[in-house]
Amino acid sequence: MTAVTFVQVTKDWGSTIALHPTDLHLQAGQFSVLLGPSGCGKTTTLRLIAGLETPSAGQISIFGSDVTTTPPALRGVSMVFQNYALFPHLSVAENIVFGLRVRRVAASEIAERLKKTLDQLSLAPYQDRKPGQLSGGQQQRVALARALVADSRLCLMDEPLSNLDAQLRLEMRHELRALQIKLGLSVVYVTHDQTEAMSMADRVVLLKDGRVEQVATPFELYQAPGTLFAAQFIGTSRMNILKLEGARIAGTAIRLEPPAGASCVGIRPEDVVLDGPYVLPVSHSEFTGADLLVHVRAGDQTIVLRAQGKQVVNAHTQLALGWDARHLHWFDHKGLRI
Numbered sequence: 001m002t003a004v005t006f007v008q009v010t011k012d013w014g015s016t017i018a019l020h021p022t023d024l025h026l027q028a029g030q031f032s033v034l035l036g037p038s039g040c041g042k043t044t045t046l047r048l049i050a051g052l053e054t055p056s057a058g059q060i061s062i063f064g065s066d067v068t069t070t071p072p073a074l075r076g077v078s079m080v081f082q083n084y085a086l087f088p089h090l091s092v093a094e095n096i097v098f099g100l101r102v103r104r105v106a107a108s109e110i111a112e113r114l115k116k117t118l119d120q121l122s123l124a125p126y127q128d129r130k131p132g133q134l135s136g137g138q139q140q141r142v143a144l145a146r147a148l149v150a151d152s153r154l155c156l157m158d159e160p161l162s163n164l165d166a167q168l169r170l171e172m173r174h175e176l177r178a179l180q181i182k183l184g185l186s187v188v189y190v191t192h193d194q195t196e197a198m199s200m201a202d203r204v205v206l207l208k209d210g211r212v213e214q215v216a217t218p219f220e221l222y223q224a225p226g227t228l229f230a231a232q233f234i235g236t237s238r239m240n241i242l243k244l245e246g247a248r249i250a251g252t253a254i255r256l257e258p259p260a261g262a263s264c265v266g267i268r269p270e271d272v273v274l275d276g277p278y279v280l281p282v283s284h285s286e287f288t289g290a291d292l293l294v295h296v297r298a299g300d301q302t303i304v305l306r307a308q309g310k311q312v313v314n315a316h317t318q319l320a321l322g323w324d325a326r327h328l329h330w331f332d333h334k335g336l337r338i
């Protein structure tokens with residue numbers, strides 16, 4: 001079952017094109033992440049699904065029903081935003097059921113759903129507190145509870161964890177993902193943080209300049225990036241991209257065996273090993289604790305390699321390094337994977 005389908009959906013504001021004609025299929029019961037740099041169209045895509053924006057062209061379906069012209073309230077989706085948008089004067093419980101009261105759901109049903117949601121999110125002990133008396137993580141959980149209590153089939157989240165400190169963010173990632181799996185929720189989640197996307201998603205939709213760059217599992221995206229952009233956007237230390245001159249790395253004597261049409265080669269820092277036939281000078285190294293990132297010069301290009309942080313490598317020394325040819329990624333002059 002498909003939770004969300006876009007058929008040639010476009011969104012522009014005059015000359016600003018937020019989304020070029022886009023086809024998209026997001027599966028039900030999955031955690032789908034819209035990922036990309038600032039301004040690439042993530043929030044616009046989410047708002048189009050929610051019905052908060054109207055597409056300039058194309059068709060949007062949710063669970064198989066065409067909702068292109070359906071108002072937000074009738075789409076059966078719930079949203080969680082970055083700023084939790086909780087009412088400060090209402091208690092946790094009142095915040096959670098606010099939407100149900102507005103929709104005049106019967107009191108007995110409200111009570112039942114509230115109890116279930118408080119239990120699911122371990123919020124029962126806090127139900128009488130005001131949002132101001134909660135930690136950031138607890139407030140985030142209340143915002144989530146408000147989305148879950150509506151029993152909507154699709155939950156949309158726009159950078160919901162970005163106001164939390166690093167440690168709490170990590171905990172909430174696990175918590176959110178565990179809850180999504182337990183309840184079988186269909187989630188569409190916006191983030192610009194590739195680590196967050198990689199650690200939470202069933203599928204990542206990588207966007208760039210209003211276009212889908214690649215849709216893939218985190219594993220596929222990392223192991224077989226479809227474009228140069230995907231190759232460099234994903235990964236905590238960026239993939240090395242080296243220009244080719246015929247079969248050689250430009251400016252060096254290092255010969256490779258590129259497939260026809262390759263104009264550059266990519267290799268991840270962790271795939272460069274401190275043992276091999278290529279002797280290159282070290283320009284500098286960065287110690288990050290667990291890792292040592294060593295920058296070596298290859299002609300006028302740089303290769304970064306990731307070694308264990310248990311050693312010291314001095315600048316201006318020479319290193320013999322190498323790689324397994326199976327770990328090389330080839331790209332053509334358009335930046336497409338070969």
Ligand code: ATP
Nearest residue numbers: 013016017018037038039040041042043044045192
């Ligand atoms: P961020 O991570 O910074 O939130 P984003 O990927 O979510 O970025 P969008 O908010 O979807 O990006 O914006 C995509 C493009 O559309 C941007 O160039 C933005 O300036 C433009 N845009 C968004 N909303 C409007 C609007 N109401 N009117 C005009 N242009 C808009």
